[in-house]
Amino acid sequence: MNNVSPFLLQRVIAKVSGPIDQCTRLRDGKILLKTKTLSQANKLIKLKTLNPFIKISISEHETLNGSKGVAHCPQFNSLSRDEILDGLKDQLVIDFKRIKTKNPTNNKYEEGNLYIFHFSSYDLPKEISVCYDNIKIRPYIPAPLRCTTCLRFGHITVNCTAEKKCANCSQTFHSNSGEDEMEKCNRPPFCINYQLNHNALSTSCIKYVHEREVQKIKALERVSIKEAIKRHRERLQTSTSPPTTTIKNQNCQCRCTCKAKEKETTPKVSQKNNTTTTLAEQPNNVETNKRVKEAESASSLSTSSSNDQPPIKIIDTGRERISILPTKLSTRKKRELKKQNKTDKNNKMEVSSLSSLNLSDHE
Template sequence: MLPPDKNKLFSKSTTIEQKYIVIKRKDNISLEHTNPFIIKKSIDYTCGGEVDKCKTTRAGTLLVLTKNTQQAEKLLKITKIGTIDVEAKEHKSLNETKGIIYCNLLRYVTEEEILDELKSQKVSHVYKWTKMVDQTRVPTGLITLTFATTNLPEKVMIGYEVVFTRPYIPRPMQCKKCLRFNHPQTFCKQENPTCKNCSDNTHTSDSIECRQEPKCINCRNNHSSLDKKCPVFLKEQELIAIKITERVDHKTARSIYLARHNPSQESSYSQTLKNTTHTAISTKIPEDQPQSTPAKEIKATTNSIDDLLKELDNKIKKTNNPPKRTSLTYELYDEDEDMDFITSYDSQKPSTSANARILRSQTKAKSTLSKTLKAKEQKTNPTNANNLKQTQTNH
């Protein structure tokens, strides 16, 4: 009896597998100024329906994300967008995913043999991790598998063994010249290399050992720029993990990271006013309750104003005297698409500018709320305006 066909075992998700297709003009002219309605009609007609996403890249090409492999196969045959001659092909890297497995049974099996046996499971590349033991490379059992699919399989079959996969998280890209992140050495704009120990770029030499105090070029702390415990390195590593696991771009990953580690405590003026107005509305007496006398109404209104003003006073006091804490605050600088992350150590309280913005916002909200409620009370009860004014003045 023949073993089951692995193509059938792992073909369940092929019908819903998405593909990235790149469309460009044959004369290599940008598609940036092409009529977007004609682009949509041409792509929808070719694919037999709407695709998932389509956007113009900086290179002037179209990057299309299809809903399934059927749309991708049809879109690869497109030859014209309106009257423009175009050609389509699959994206080189976006249609691949990398996973890592641990299998002790494959320690002494060659990469070529592993790839040949796992081709039926959409494995396109195999890399075995090794380590140095007594000046000899020894396999560790860790293997990185590249899959020709946009969805990482949960498991692979190694003979009769079921081995589970997990996403491969690469190390952050660090320039070997300036020692900053997110660009390689070939695109570095710095002329002289930076010292790995003291971050100086005037005395760097492979033959001279730096004896100055260590200083990181990224976080300015007292350690080498290549230290894997550097907070900037750890931040970059987590950003890569978010991009891979959440399948988002760098901008979205950065927003997720900031929401995790630096939740914003600053509330805008409009939001503060909205919250306080909602509180004021919620203090109204329901219609089904018996109506009170004018004196009781004035007292209830005064109490609600007192509560609201006290609440704002407490917020302002907390802003002026925040609890002591120790944290790392990151500031992001963008310059020519090279992102340099600079950290500042804050051992007492948040930055003065942040406190000032919060204080101005809450103080302004307090003043506006007080004036609004005062005008409303004068309009409804003009005879008791002086009592309300005296109550607000005390606060």
């Protein structure tokens, strides 16, 4: 199809089936068509020629029109391949593959109990029924595509033109590395994909984790590999928080990412009285300041007798005397202290009246 005019192909497809969803040219020269409906696909399959001189053949894709799922089926281990396919034919199973697992005793790969089933339906079934068993099916997510020659992702060995690398140290393939090259190579491990101190086949590599996530998006959302990579990058950009800016801390001599500490409020010093007070505690004039000091001294004298109880704070504002009782006292103690304050106040008033009388007599 490399020598076929794209305009001719576009006119024939539009005439036979109408506008389709997607048309892509593959590396081997074939054309991949994605139709909107099943009737369009049936019409295109019947097409045999583009013109009297160009003959073509159109068929369904082997893998893109179906779905793959994984199931745990130990009851199939003793059955033959033909028997399994014949028994699951009515449930749209066209092929299956048995997954091999590594045996820890002899370090060899052996066939296990997991099976990959290929269904002819586009939608993956939730389960398959085998006589008395209902076997659950989960989506199959393939491993990331990795080249065994250069150890990089995205292609296979057939399409690779680079030189062979050691899986342990990521350097040029040397003589002491073989089938178990990570065990035979004595050099320190190094990853060629993420440039860290682990071997290139490690599943904990950040690059491998990203490639695994791309394959997951491709399998679950049924998109192409390019679209899966694009969606994965967009999700990484939205999920990561914005970078932190470096701020020079006032109390720190190094460069750090912590926030600068707020300045502590320094008290203001009054020049007249040489006393340190905050802005909220600053008195309005000198007389009120003296009265507050006298009240504090009086309160300390009045409460010296009760050592086991917290003191009572008395504030004289000039017009009236306010007593602030502690919250930890009982109601009985509060009543007694109120009575004592009243008697002290009455005695003070009597003394002041007597002094005023004495002054009037002297005059």
